[in-house]
Amino acid sequence: MSLVVVGSVAYDAVETPHGRVDRMLGGSCTYIGLAASFFTKVAVVGVVGDDFAREDVDLLASREIDLEGLERVPGKTFFWAGVYSEDMNDRTTLQTDLNVFADFNPKLPASYRDRPYLVLGNIQPALQRAVRSQMNGVRITGGDTMNYWIRDYRDELLETIRDWDFLLINDSEARMLSGLHNLRRAANAILDMGPNTLVIKRGEYGALLFRRDSHFMVPGYLLEEIFDPTGAGDCFAGGFIGYLAECGCDLREGKVDRRELGRAVIYGSVMGSFCCEKFGVDRFRTLTRDDIEQRFREFRDFTEF
Amino acid sequence: MSLVVVGSVAYDAVETPHGRVDRMLGGSCTYIGLAASFFTKVAVVGVVGDDFAREDVDLLASREIDLEGLERVPGKTFFWAGVYSEDMNDRTTLQTDLNVFADFNPKLPASYRDRPYLVLGNIQPALQRAVRSQMNGVRITGGDTMNYWIRDYRDELLETIRDWDFLLINDSEARMLSGLHNLRRAANAILDMGPNTLVIKRGEYGALLFRRDSHFMVPGYLLEEIFDPTGAGDCFAGGFIGYLAECGCDLREGKVDRRELGRAVIYGSVMGSFCCEKFGVDRFRTLTRDDIEQRFREFRDFTEF
Numbered sequence: 164m165s166l167v168v169v170g171s172v173a174y175d176a177v178e179t180p181h182g183r184v185d186r187m188l189g190g191s192c193t194y195i196g197l198a199a200s201f202f203t204k205v206a207v208v209g210v211v212g213d214d215f216a217r218e219d220v221d222l223l224a225s226r227e228i229d230l231e232g233l234e235r236v237p238g239k240t241f242f243w244a245g246v247y248s249e250d251m252n253d254r255t256t257l258q259t260d261l262n263v264f265a266d267f268n269p270k271l272p273a274s275y276r277d278r279p280y281l282v283l284g285n286i287q288p289a290l291q292r293a294v295r296s297q298m299n300g301v302r303i304t305g306g307d308t309m310n311y312w313i314r315d316y317r318d319e320l321l322e323t324i325r326d327w328d329f330l331l332i333n334d335s336e337a338r339m340l341s342g343l344h345n346l347r348r349a350a351n352a353i354l355d356m357g358p359n360t361l362v363i364k365r366g367e368y369g370a371l372l373f374r375r376d377s378h379f380m381v382p383g384y385l386l387e388e389i390f391d392p393t394g395a396g397d398c399f400a401g402g403f404i405g406y407l408a409e410c411g412c413d414l415r416e417g418k419v420d421r422r423e424l425g426r427a428v429i430y431g432s433v434m435g436s437f438c439c440e441k442f443g444v445d446r447f448r449t450l451t452r453d454d455i456e457q458r459f460r461e462f463r464d465f466t467e468f
Numbered sequence: 469m470s471l472v473v474v475g476s477v478a479y480d481a482v483e484t485p486h487g488r489v490d491r492m493l494g495g496s497c498t499y500i501g502l503a504a505s506f507f508t509k510v511a512v513v514g515v516v517g518d519d520f521a522r523e524d525v526d527l528l529a530s531r532e533i534d535l536e537g538l539e540r541v542p543g544k545t546f547f548w549a550g551v552y553s554e555d556m557n558d559r560t561t562l563q564t565d566l567n568v569f570a571d572f573n574p575k576l577p578a579s580y581r582d583r584p585y586l587v588l589g590n591i592q593p594a595l596q597r598a599v600r601s602q603m604n605g606v607r608i609t610g611g612d613t614m615n616y617w618i619r620d621y622r623d624e625l626l627e628t629i630r631d632w633d634f635l636l637i638n639d640s641e642a643r644m645l646s647g648l649h650n651l652r653r654a655a656n657a658i659l660d661m662g663p664n665t666l667v668i669k670r671g672e673y674g675a676l677l678f679r680r681d682s683h684f685m686v687p688g689y690l691l692e693e694i695f696d697p698t699g700a701g702d703c704f705a706g707g708f709i710g711y712l713a714e715c716g717c718d719l720r721e722g723k724v725d726r727r728e729l730g731r732a733v734i735y736g737s738v739m740g741s742f743c744c745e746k747f748g749v750d751r752f753r754t755l756t757r758d759d760i761e762q763r764f765r766e767f768r769d770f771t772e773f
Contacts, residue, residue, distance in 0.1 A: 250649055344555055347690045368673040369687055380770050382674055382685035385652045425773030465685050466771055468730030 165204035166408045167275050168196045169294050170284020171264055172209040176244035179251060181390045187443035188219045191284030194394035197447045198401025198434040200226040201455060203408040206275050208232035212240040212263045231272045238263040251389055271297040280408040282400060285309050288316055288323040295326060303414055305329030307400060313339050325357035328414040331400050333364045360414050364396050372428050379425045384436035391442045395435040402434030403427045433458045470509035471713045472580050473501045474599050475589020476569055477514040481549035484556060486695045492748035493524045496589030499699035502752045503706025503739040505531035506760060508713040511580050513537035517545040517568045536577045543568040556694055576602040585713040587705060590614050593621055593628040600631060608719055610634030612705060618644050630662035633719040636705050638669045665719050669701050677733050684730045689741035696747045700740040707739030708732045738763045
């Protein structure tokens, strides 16, 4: 079943211990959309400037992503520059130029409005809510947020996620949102805020999925070489929701299979791990579904007992 | 099959956010021995002072631990005091009085020498080697070490672990020993040093097991309340080797079942998680094998997909 992805489309400059790239395609919408496109039909909503390159449009189109909702306006595309620490567990932002993204006001093309799955990348909570209200009875909604919205836009954020089926954040965000350090308690508090499913990403340590009556845990894939972790969390989201959309999974109580949810977390982990193998979105230029299935089997091999 | 455990027997003073205990039974030999005793016959080698309490002897004896190798000498038992940080991920040592442990020179009773399994808690590498040389053709040897021996006694440590079947350390120790940050590469370098099996403990993030041809990963058990993490790593070791001894597992190439090794890591994780539920060794006073099996099944439930 098809999926609408809303978020940023950007150019990034990134420096890691393995090298540096001055300008590469990025943004949450891009990463989520590309990762999800290996599982299901994807339609994106975003905004780019008139500097947005033909080859980047072509890459998205090559994955059969519906670009009707990708608005092009005068000005420059969102630009972000950052540098990673030696062990790549920390990064420092060097530059953030919102450019055309500053006035982003997502408008859903009519052809998108009846699609059953909606995933909202990390943008202002009020915009996330506005997008959802443009859909006609969307079946599953979920998305991401960040420390900035949790701290300074808390009420708006709570109003937004109240209507979501799943929330996908990292462990420090889960602690901040709940005010609790213990993840099991933090998860219970967040499930009280609306979503029936909470996924906590832990970077190299894997991911957790919580529901009222069960949880699922997976360790992180051990890469021999992490080239560039930019976008890995968004690729996780893309693999997770992409797989749910592919198998038409519902998340409502009594309608969901815990094993199916576990597999969605594994596909998320698989896509996040591939993302780190090359700079930016480069790994997705050559990736195949066979590669994905092979890594999925690897996850089974090293976790089964 | 029976297991010989060598290491420290101590009194600890511990402060965590949940409270403080001024004097409680501790030490690597104690924790490893108690945890392993739920799986197999255990015989310990250690030294205590004349202040060692009858009730602590009784606790070890109640688990049917062979105490012939527990030497009692004039003086005070090894004493350690420490305080944990708010999130319990760090601890600060306040006091270390080696006392009778300063002259510890482990001597194996004749009745221990033909036992097939030997696990060496974190003590000086030369002593670890000396213990092994007192055994008659021990089948499986392994143990723990720490940053101090890795940094200041490197040659001695390398000579010692060359003869071991398994090494059980934490992630920062693995990085220090190998000089490599990436854990997959660090593991390969350590497997070149002698042991055919490397277990890396990652605290709340679980554990990894590496062999030449495979690896196994498990996430950490999510406790709602961590009372006191003291001894959790040693209890992991006890559960791991205890289970291997119980099922008579060999670790040599071609003789081992990867699934069996995975289960040993799970039992290690189970015992480490129980250890954190109360101060010191208190959880082991009431723990049953049924409790252990129930938590083992929980691990299966939240990792299967």
